[in-house]
Amino acid sequence: MDLLTFARGPALQWSLIIFAVGMLWRLIGILLLRRKPDHTEPRSTATWRGALKLIATRSWPKREFWATTAFGQTIGYVFHIGLAIVILGFVPHILFIRSLTGLDWPGLPNSLIYLSGAITVAALIAALIRRISNPVMRMLSNFDDYFSWFVTIAPVVTGLLAVAHLGARYETLLAIHILSICLLLIWMPFGKLMHTVLIFVSRGTTGALFARKGAST
Numbered sequence: 001m002d003l004l005t006f007a008r009g010p011a012l013q014w015s016l017i018i019f020a021v022g023m024l025w026r027l028i029g030i031l032l033l034r035r036k037p038d039h040t041e042p043r044s045t046a047t048w049r050g051a052l053k054l055i056a057t058r059s060w061p062k063r064e065f066w067a068t069t070a071f072g073q074t075i076g077y078v079f080h081i082g083l084a085i086v087i088l089g090f091v092p093h094i095l096f097i098r099s100l101t102g103l104d105w106p107g108l109p110n111s112l113i114y115l116s117g118a119i120t121v122a123a124l125i126a127a128l129i130r131r132i133s134n135p136v137m138r139m140l141s142n143f144d145d146y147f148s149w150f151v152t153i154a155p156v157v158t159g160l161l162a163v164a165h166l167g168a169r170y171e172t173l174l175a176i177h178i179l180s181i182c183l184l185l186i187w188m189p190f191g192k193l194m195h196t197v198l199i200f201v202s203r204g205t206t207g208a209l210f211a212r213k214g215a216s217t
């Protein structure tokens with residue numbers, strides 16, 4: 001079996017299974033955590049509204065913190081939006097998602113995908129430099145932070161190398177691209193990349209608790 005057949009076949013299939021089972025396992029585990037009963041009188045029963053409100057308000061920094069957080073926030077928004085454009089806008093990716101789910105939507109021009117890919121790589125490198133050069137952030141960072149960064153940037157870099165035919169045969173580059181995606185899929189449920197889903201669970205829970213207590217957010 002050649003590398004591309006292995007990557008497209010068993011490697012991708014097993015990674016998708018580990019991803020799906022791992023995500024469900026983590027989510028169900030967290031949602032089933034026992035909560036202490038709360039006997040206080042609720043100030044409001046609009047907990048869902050509170051949850052949605054906090055998810056929205058925490059997505060933007062408060063004006064008081066803007067001066068110190070603007071750079072990091074901007075980098076974060078740039079690479080997340082870049083990733084979304086590249087993953088969901090590139091025609092071969094849409095075909096892949098369609099083969100898995102049956103869902104379909106129009107793709108974006110390739111030039112826009114390549115530009116977004118390049119900007120995403122630059123923003124992710126800026127995020128890493130910021131993490132390493134800030135003494136407090138460096139002290140707070142562990143293996144998970146660096147490995148999650150690596151598995152995020154790897155598919156973008158390998159995808160760009162594949163379309164540029166840079167460094168090896170196209171089939172080999174494509175196989176490496178797919179293997180880097182396998183690594184991302186396998187790591188996603190177990191490391192900090194789980195924030196993709198948990199950020200909504202944690203902000204939603206806090207928002208619902210605030211609403212119950214009648215606290216303003």
Ligand code: HEM
Nearest residue numbers: 072073076080083127128131148149152193195196197199
């Ligand atoms: C709806 C989905 C997502 C949301 C709401 C989200 C939100 C966030 C937030 C709030 C941060 C902290 C940013 C900061 O330090 O200023 C973050 C960091 C990060 N996210 Fe996401 N994220 C999402 C999906 C993803 C996905 C799918 C990936 C990768 C495939 C990813 C990769 C990262 C990485 C690598 C960092 C750390 C960047 C650093 O080193 O500073 N995120 N995300």
Ligand code: HEM
Nearest residue numbers: 008086087092096113114117155156159160162163178181
């Ligand atoms: C600018 C960045 C990227 C470029 C230029 C790119 C390019 C490509 C190309 C050319 C293919 C092969 C299409 C084919 O011949 O079948 C492909 C497949 C794929 N890419 Fe990317 N890619 C990029 C980023 C990403 C990222 C960030 C992800 C996910 C995290 C991703 C996920 C996939 C998947 C799941 C496939 C399908 C594999 C298959 O056909 O079996 N790509 N990509």
